[in-house]
Amino acid sequence: xxxxxxxxVPIESIVRKHGGDPTRLLQILIDVQExxxxxPPPALTSVAAALSIPRSRVEGVAGFYHFLHKRPVGRFHLxxxxxxxxxxxxxxxLMASLCSKLWVEPGRVSEDGLVSVETTSCIGMGDxxxxxxxxxxxxxxxxxxxINQIAxxxxxxxxxxxxxxxxxxxxxxxxxxxxxxxxxxxxGAALRAAVALGRDGWMExxxxxxxxxxxxxxxxxxxxxxxxxxxxxPEKVVVCNAxxxxxxxxxxxxxxxxxxxxxxxxxxLAAWAVGACRGFVxxxxxxxxxxxxxxxxxxxxxxxNLLGRGIQGIAGFDFDIEIHLGAGAYVxxxxxxxxxxxxxxxxxxxxxxxxxxxxxxxGRPTVVNNVETLAKTCLIxxxxxxxxxxxxTAQSTGTKLLSISGDxxxxxxxxxxxxxxxxxxxxxxxxxxxxAVQVGGAAGITLASYExxxxxxxxxxxxxxxxxxxxxSRDLFEVARNFVDFFAHESCGFCTPCRVGTAxxxxxxxxxxxxxxxxxxxxxxxxxxxxxxxASHCGLGSAAPNPVVDTLLKFRPAxxxxxxxxxxxxxxxxxxxxxxxxRASGRDDPGAHIGAEEAGQNG
Amino acid sequence: xxxxxxxxxxxxTSLAGCFGCHMSFLDIDEHLFExxxxxEFDRSPLTDIKHCGPCDIGLIEGGVCNAENVHVxxxxxxxxxxxxxxxxxxxxGGLPAQRNHLDLEACLREVYVSRDGLGEGGVPNDxxxxxxxxxxxxxxxxxxxxxxIPGCPPSGEAIWKFxxxxxxxxxxxxxxxxxxxx
Numbered sequence: 001x002x003x004x005x006x007x008x009v010p011i012e013s014i015v016r017k018h019g020g021d022p023t024r025l026l027q028i029l030i031d032v033q034e035x036x037x038x039x040p041p042p043a044l045t046s047v048a049a050a051l052s053i054p055r056s057r058v059e060g061v062a063g064f065y066h067f068l069h070k071r072p073v074g075r076f077h078l079x080x081x082x083x084x085x086x087x088x089x090x091x092x093x094l095m096a097s098l099c100s101k102l103w104v105e106p107g108r109v110s111e112d113g114l115v116s117v118e119t120t121s122c123i124g125m126g127d128x129x130x131x132x133x134x135x136x137x138x139x140x141x142x143x144x145x146x147i148n149q150i151a152x153x154x155x156x157x158x159x160x161x162x163x164x165x166x167x168x169x170x171x172x173x174x175x176x177x178x179x180x181x182x183x184x185x186x187x188g189a190a191l192r193a194a195v196a197l198g199r200d201g202w203m204e205x206x207x208x209x210x211x212x213x214x215x216x217x218x219x220x221x222x223x224x225x226x227x228x229x230x231x232x233x234p235e236k237v238v239v240c241n242a243x244x245x246x247x248x249x250x251x252x253x254x255x256x257x258x259x260x261x262x263x264x265x266x267x268x269l270a271a272w273a274v275g276a277c278r279g280f281v282x283x284x285x286x287x288x289x290x291x292x293x294x295x296x297x298x299x300x301x302x303x304x305n306l307l308g309r310g311i312q313g314i315a316g317f318d319f320d321i322e323i324h325l326g327a328g329a330y331v332x333x334x335x336x337x338x339x340x341x342x343x344x345x346x347x348x349x350x351x352x353x354x355x356x357x358x359x360x361x362x363g364r365p366t367v368v369n370n371v372e373t374l375a376k377t378c379l380i381x382x383x384x385x386x387x388x389x390x391x392x393t394a395q396s397t398g399t400k401l402l403s404i405s406g407d408x409x410x411x412x413x414x415x416x417x418x419x420x421x422x423x424x425x426x427x428x429x430x431x432x433x434x435x436a437v438q439v440g441g442a443a444g445i446t447l448a449s450y451e452x453x454x455x456x457x458x459x460x461x462x463x464x465x466x467x468x469x470x471x472x473s474r475d476l477f478e479v480a481r482n483f484v485d486f487f488a489h490e491s492c493g494f495c496t497p498c499r500v501g502t503a504x505x506x507x508x509x510x511x512x513x514x515x516x517x518x519x520x521x522x523x524x525x526x527x528x529x530x531x532x533x534x535a536s537h538c539g540l541g542s543a544a545p546n547p548v549v550d551t552l553l554k555f556r557p558a559x560x561x562x563x564x565x566x567x568x569x570x571x572x573x574x575x576x577x578x579x580x581x582x583r584a585s586g587r588d589d590p591g592a593h594i595g596a597e598e599a600g601q602n603g
Numbered sequence: 604x605x606x607x608x609x610x611x612x613x614x615x616t617s618l619a620g621c622f623g624c625h626m627s628f629l630d631i632d633e634h635l636f637e638x639x640x641x642x643e644f645d646r647s648p649l650t651d652i653k654h655c656g657p658c659d660i661g662l663i664e665g666g667v668c669n670a671e672n673v674h675v676x677x678x679x680x681x682x683x684x685x686x687x688x689x690x691x692x693x694x695x696g697g698l699p700a701q702r703n704h705l706d707l708e709a710c711l712r713e714v715y716v717s718r719d720g721l722g723e724g725g726v727p728n729d730x731x732x733x734x735x736x737x738x739x740x741x742x743x744x745x746x747x748x749x750x751x752i753p754g755c756p757p758s759g760e761a762i763w764k765f766x767x768x769x770x771x772x773x774x775x776x777x778x779x780x781x782x783x784x785x
Contacts, residue, residue: 568747581734584711584726591730
């Protein structure tokens with residue numbers, strides 16, 4: 001379809017389906033795009049008119065999210081996951097090979113509108129990569145053979161439903177199950193236990209458990225819940241943060257695949273504790289393929305009176321859950337950006353305080369918890385807070401799911417009690433000759449081999465769950481550079497230190513990668529790192545330099561061997577910059593060239 | 604006790620600039636009398652010295668648009684302990700960099716070959732003429748720069764403040780009003 005031809009799409013009816021509610025703008029745009037394939041300017045105008053909001057707001061939202069297309073994409077839109085673990089498995093070569101087979105340039109649409117190929121951030125398939133999304137569907141375990149098949153299917157315009165189902169197989173890869181992953185719970189069992197305790201009794205068990213948030217920050221869940229419960233405003237909200245965007249993390253995908261009911265039950269337990277009536281799951285766009293099964297699980301719960309009005313026959317216990325989709329924005333994993341996105345806006349993080357527990361979704365008191373955190377509350381309801389607190393360490397109770405990928409024999413999901421040493425994890429996943437582990441994703445911490453005795457726990461090495469393994473053949477500079485590019489891509493653009501700082505850092509790393517670096521560049525990089533860390537508006541910017549800070553400290557030679565030993569080197573080839581003028585003038589005398597500084601040429 | 608402090612040696616030049624920053628420098632008016640007590644000038648449009656010797660401070664106006672600019676800039680970097688980018692063109696390329704979105708070869712041919720009445724001699728190729736770079740560059744992309752004085756031009760007051768700070772051994776820092784231009 002060309003850019004000028006817009007099929008008659010019942011935009012009115014899509015807007016009506018969403019109740020004409022501007023807070024559902026993002027969901028409306030996602031639906032419009034699903035029906036047209038992209039978001040042509042007239043469609044944005046119609047949406048704005050139908051919602052009676054300024055067109056600029058619609059345009060602003062459409063332009064913010066990576067998965068919303070303001071320009072046409074191919075009828076087959078293929079997005080290769082570009083995380084470092086995928087790169088290590090050869091994703092770049094596979095993508096180049098597919099592009100050449102299909103005669104399409106990366107980032108462009110083929111002349112006939114058939115296909116477009118681009119990269120995207122980690123899609124949560126690190127244990128079965130390289131992977132890509134084709135029209136939103138994850139396609140795993142890419143190989144050259146598979147790329148050939150894909151090229152053929154695209155050329156024949158075979159509908160996705162006719163592609164081999166094996167392509168779309170997503171494995172759970174659970175390698176080590178502990179309390180949570182071995183839980184077999186009848187729907188409603190945890191809820192009945194918590195209801196029997198009464199609201200206060202249930203909150204008390206949560207306090208005793210000392211459960212801390214599994215999304216990375218590690219805030220004590222009961223404290224968050226109590227603050228929300230005690231907030232004066234009515235209409236409280238529970239949000240499940242399923243925007244699992246941290247590169248290398250995929251444990252929430254597995255929980256939502258296998259244990260969605262446990263997650264929903266955890267949300268209901270939170271609603272019971274804080275007195276919330278509304279719940280949202282914010283599901284990252286990359287996990288769009290799980291939407292139908294999640295909705296099905298919700299209707300089953302409604303049918304069993306585990307959601308809806310008067311849950312379990314308790315008058316006034318009204319709570320229901322709806323699922324909102326994200327659209328490819330890492331920053332929306334930050335809870336206030338997530339709330340903005342839930343309200344149908346650009347995912348720009350808010351200034352805190354006020355915190356979401358008092359002013360969250362639409363200004364209402366809101367609990368935002370990670371998928372894993374909510375699932376864990378079922379264990380507490382079933383077994384009691386004390387039993388839960390019996391595992392783990394003093395400040396980090398219970399277990400933690402790790403998403404392990406990279407150089408190891410058995411990548412996948414491992415559940416350990418907190419306090420497990422890194423070396424034990426490495427041994428279990430079949431990793432040998434390891435020089436570094438990236439714990440907690442791109443925003444996390446790079447551990448060198450001399451630190452492998454350290455332990456996974458909030459008091460030592462905290463993590464949201466990513467655990468990427470790098471053996472001695474890997475170049476840690478390239479690892480850091482991949483993460484830097486990721487942050488530059490994902491910066492929301494709101495604050496200057498992050499928008500400009502991540503771009504400067506990306507340029508500096510590129511200069512080093514091309515062998516044009518000098519000592520002064522390392523000083524510049526360290527200066528940009530400090531600026532990002534101290535001046536950014538939110539955690540994305542302040543975490544963006546982490547991989548560089550850590551690798552400069554622990555793997556400095558990986559940087560230094562790329563330097564020219566000079567005081568300063570330009571990032572470009574000076575003599576080549578004269579080539580155009582040389583051609584135009586026909587000159588080739590010594591004065592028509594510029595050598596390196598050592599040549600001692602004088603002005 | 605207090606031996607007279609040796610004078611600070613300063614060199615200045617304008618690369619792809621308009622000499623506006625130099626004019627602004629002269630705008631320090633009666634401070635010029637204080638300045639000559641503190642400094643002496645090496646290569647500069649003010650002295651007409653052609654090549655720069657060892658200096659304390661180099662002031663560069665303008666960006667880099669041709670091969671000669673590259674050589675002059677390198678000469679300054681080799682000789683100046685502290686090198687300062689003065690004004691918008693030195694810092695960002697400024698007005699001359701507006702040509703950066705044009706293709707240089709096409710541009711030269713348009714002017715010297717295709718245009719009526721100008722097409723006689725073709726693109727000039729005298730070795731005396733410095734060749735143009737394909738893009739106009741800010742000076743920090745070619746050599747290490749120690750300080751930047753923003754403005755188009757920076758006010759005489761800002762240049763004076765910066766120099767007196769440097770000479771007195773204070774890390775130069777312009778207050779907000781000195782960098783506020785609208």
